[in-house]
Amino acid sequence: MRITKILITTLMSIITVSNANAQQKLNSEIEKKIDVLMAKMTIEEKVGQMNQYNGFWDVTGPAPVGGTAEQKYENIKKGLVGSMLTVRGVKEVKAVQKIAVEQTRLGIPLIIGFDVIHGYKTLSPIPLAEAASWDLAAIEKSAEVAASEAAASGINWTFGPMMDISRDARWGRVMEGAGEDPYLGSKIAVARVKGFQGDNSFKSPLRIAASAKHFAGYGFVVAGLEYNASEIGSNTLYNQVLPPFKAAVDTGLRTVMTSFNTINGIPASADKYLLKETLKNKWGFSGFVISDWASIREMIPWGYSKDEKSAAISAVEAGTDMDMEGGIYVPHLIELMKQGKVDQKYVDDAVRRILRVKYELGLFDNPYRFLDEKREKEVIGSKANHEAVLDMAKKSIVLLKNEKQLLPLKKSGQKILLLGTLASSKNSPLGSWRIASDNNTAVSVLEGLKNYTGNTLNFVEGPKLTTEEPTFLTEVKYNTTDKSGLEEAKQAAKSADVIIMVLGEHSFSTGEARSRTDINLPGLQEEFLKEIYKINPNIVLVLNNGRPLSINWASENIPAIVEAWHLGTESGNAVAQVLYGDYNPSGKLPMTFPRNVGQIPIYYNNYSTGRYTDKDNNVFWSHYSDAEKTPLYPFGFGLSYTTFDYSDFKINKKSFAKGENIQVSVTLKNTGKYEGKEVVQLYIQDEFASVARPVKELKAFELVNLKPDESKTVSFPITEKELGFYNNQGDFVVEPGSFKIMVGGNSQDLKIIEAELL
The missing domain is CATH 3.20.20.300 (Glycoside hydrolase, family 3, N-terminal domain)
Structure with missing residues (x-):
């Protein structure tokens, strides 16, 4: 076995060198051709x-x-x-x-x-x-x-x-x-x-x-x-x-x-x-x-x-x-x-x-x-391409909240009410920046849910999202006055077991030249959500958006929230498969969700400031007097239909010399009922340096799939690349000192180990 591995390694090295030599020869030939052409x-x-x-x-x-x-x-x-x-x-x-x-x-x-x-x-x-x-x-x-x-x-x-x-x-x-x-x-x-x-x-x-x-x-x-x-x-x-x-x-x-x-x-x-x-x-x-x-x-x-x-x-x-x-x-x-x-x-x-x-x-x-x-x-619109974008769409969905066991939906015996203009839209889910694609070619959420026939599905649009269908070249005009359809939706809500409300922003509210000062749910949508909640609180909120939104009321009151973005051509199929549990959501936020626009810019890798902190690690007086300082949802956050436990976080040595690599590991266990994926995230803080460093910085991650009750030890090497930073001259430097090494499922909930670079 060992001899075989050596032979394979040697062969791969020969191939690599051969490919490099071939590329070098090709590059040389290209430069000669350029010389000849430019002379003319x-x-x-x-x-x-x-x-x-x-x-x-x-x-x-x-x-x-x-x-x-x-x-x-x-x-x-x-x-x-x-x-x-x-x-x-x-x-x-x-x-x-x-x-x-x-x-x-x-x-x-x-x-x-x-x-x-x-x-x-x-x-x-x-x-x-x-x-x-x-x-x-x-x-x-x-x-x-x-x-x-x-x-x-x-x-x-x-x-x-x-x-x-x-x-x-x-x-x-x-x-x-x-x-x-x-x-x-x-x-x-x-x-x-x-x-x-x-x-x-x-x-x-x-x-x-x-x-x-x-x-x-x-x-x-x-x-x-x-x-x-x-x-x-x-x-x-x-x-x-x-x-x-x-x-x-x-x-x-x-x-x-x-x-x-x-x-x-x-x-x-x-x-x-x-x-x-x-x-x-x-x-x-x-x-x-x-x-x-x-x-x-x-x-x-x-x-x-x-x-x-x-x-x-x-x-x-x-x-x-x-x-x-x-x-x-x-x-x-x-x-x-x-x-x-x-x-x-x-x-x-x-x-x-x-x-x-x-x-x-x-x-x-x-x-x-x-x-x-x-x-x-043959290539454009092929079946294989549709399968690939559907796979990508499912993996992009983030579960933000799931209480009352509303999700995943049962496959039969439920009365499902679907609400919202975006639920039937075949255009907005395509997203912004899609100038070669054809309008109205997305699978809508309504169409995706119709593929599941075990439940009774009723769709009511409710108040329209916009006053007219926007285009890439026009400003989106949201409906702020016309409540037509609200009463019909309220009546339908009375008899539903589960209500799915698809709300958010039209995709043409995002993209180039689409800056906004208000990142709440635009138009009548939040009012629509509150009115339905009064009648029937069993709501799954499916968000369609191209930026982090401020959804404070929804986060506090709505039992289940799914971040479904603008998912492209196969949007509705992806959403339906996640809602019904045929795909267990595994996405994690790549951007912090603020509580309100006044917190912006808000980000996880911030600085601690020079003021001291209290027992809860809050910086004295560096806060807003009218709102929480913390994000609504932090960077790296995302739930699953199953649960994960982090344990036995350890490091192979706590003191190490420059040029010496160390190893940290953590045991991840699926403690729930469903097979699922978790993104194990590693963060590091350089506690003292020649320039102030952030309170934490993402340095590694691994996407791990586990069956129920299955465990895996996840290891991360820590080298000078993870410990260093660029100084103000643009040079990459590694300085001795104390480091906090952190691991967890998002940027806030982390286990911590101390280490020192000598």
Whole structure:
């Protein structure tokens, strides 16, 4: 046995070295090809590679005449365009690619980008919901499904995943990220990049290049207000904001997108420290950087650049390689280079990076490798893809409360009343950021529950959620006056055994440009909930939302609460299977739920402040005089239909030297009646350091499945990686001192062991 293991280890080492050598040889060949191509390119053609246009006409139809569209069309033929975005479908992409490849002097193919955020046509849960699964394999699979459908439609580059850490539920784009924690966010960032890019060889035409966004600090916009400035210190930048991006780069990420915000008064697209010194030089990033939509142009209204020419200079010298729909580089860089006002080395570096990714994607070998109509029909909407997103949706659901044994529902003999506009919606559950998907294609909760025929199911809508059906481009107008349907719902509630109320926010209340100052249940929903509760308190509240909500009254009074987010195409099936117990919920919150908006920003890895604490560890006077300081639901929280017990938490040595690893372990036991999963979470506090450290930080976790009465010992190694942090110069340091090591099922309920690094 031992000899076999040695042989396997040796063989794997040989394969690894062989693969590394093959990749190194391929990279060298690509660089030589780039050298040859760039020697042939004019200044105009080089700058053209740095220009990205949004789709602007029916490519398979007649060429546009007049206006901006005609100019863009002519620029493609002149070789002045390196990329297109939002052109999708094999026929459309093939038509525009043929222009670039067959009608330009050098035939350089376009790279086709698209916002593939949580699926293409078949939608997974929104990213924040996926993060609640803490299931990295499932998240990677979800990204793989999204990549396969996008690639089958001719797209080879996604503007995702979003890696912005955020503590502010007012910001609409929290739905697009992984929550508030940099460790969990880093793990999820890696999983998503792997899902999109595979092993980075792009041998499969169903893998696409990923783009980490928004670099950097966009999740910390002031007041959660879209497109705002970000006010953060270096400690927050290095320890909270940058780790997911660094992890993605180390995984082989191919592109990075700049953010809209400023840090220290500098717009991200002109931030030399972030883009050049940190990303490209210190981290060794070899891919290319693209601006967010027109963000180079927007440096003018920011008051940073006086005109388009100065914006172009600032962006290219900072390391922004491609201009997304800004119209800045092509009109001005060519002239500025000829005048000697922009050094050609900046443009050459940008073009080399862009061409490198195009070569890696195989676009020069075959510009049409992503364009197969048969594959498009076979892959998009396949049964396997639907099964994958259903699995992801079930794993994303978080059980917040379950009293009176309302859940799981009995399979027969119950009168079930279903209430709420969102219960029958086939549109809102799809979530925000789903521009390639078709409206009204989600399985509604009503449809999902109808699959279970043992109970009597009655549906009453109650007061409408909105005054009109919103779209991605319109503001959501919630109904605040029309109580039609309330009396019918109240009458139906009298005879129901269990009432399921699906409440929350419409998905178009979340996403880009969807900031909110009120994170309570909008419209008449809380009043609706209270009125039904007066008649029949046996209520299961199913939440549909894209951000943490303030649900204080519901949390105090409603016996069962299920956080079901916006779960995508298979939403209703996932909810029904969880409510009926065919899937035991295992999700944990990736973001703290506040009691009210006044607590925001609220997060678990806070600081203790300099004031002393009382016997209950409350900081003296550092509190709100009108509300509890604690969260409604903490980070990492989530219940199950079964129960778990943590015991025998121990460490193999309490004092250890620098460079020496230690091991902690805990025994987890399923003490309930159902098989279930638990996310065992490890937190560490560095009690004394050269800079103040948070009261706790997530450093490891493991998703454990146990049958009733089954136990497992879960072990975590603790190395310098878990004990260290970034100082204010951005250097990773490990300092001797005292540490608290904590383990438990959420960030509040933890067992503690003391340890010391000598």
